[in-house]
Amino acid sequence: MTTIKLIKNGPYMVEGDDVKVFDWDSQQYAVAKHPFYLCRCGASTNKPFCDGTHSKIGFKAAEAAVSGSGDKPAR
Numbered sequence: 001m002t003t004i005k006l007i008k009n010g011p012y013m014v015e016g017d018d019v020k021v022f023d024w025d026s027q028q029y030a031v032a033k034h035p036f037y038l039c040r041c042g043a044s045t046n047k048p049f050c051d052g053t054h055s056k057i058g059f060k061a062a063e064a065a066v067s068g069s070g071d072k073p074a075r
């Protein structure tokens with residue numbers, strides 16, 4: 001099973017034994033460890049992975065899942 005958790009004011013934490021990350025040209029990124037973290041703030045110098053820059057720039061994420069709100073993913 002794969003899970004993606006939004007870290008408060010931080011990256012996406014991706015957990016799963018067989019998760020692979022590809023670029024737009026189907027080239028696979030090496031994932032050194034699990035779980036791993038994908039940048040959500042846009043400021044990482046190691047995209048698509050988080051390098052901790054979100055803390056330095058004071059990234060504040062607005063979104064959160066609200067139980068029973070009927071939030072649905074964008075299509």
Ligand code: FES
Nearest residue numbers: 039040041050054
């Ligand atoms: S979320 Fe960590 S550097 Fe962007």
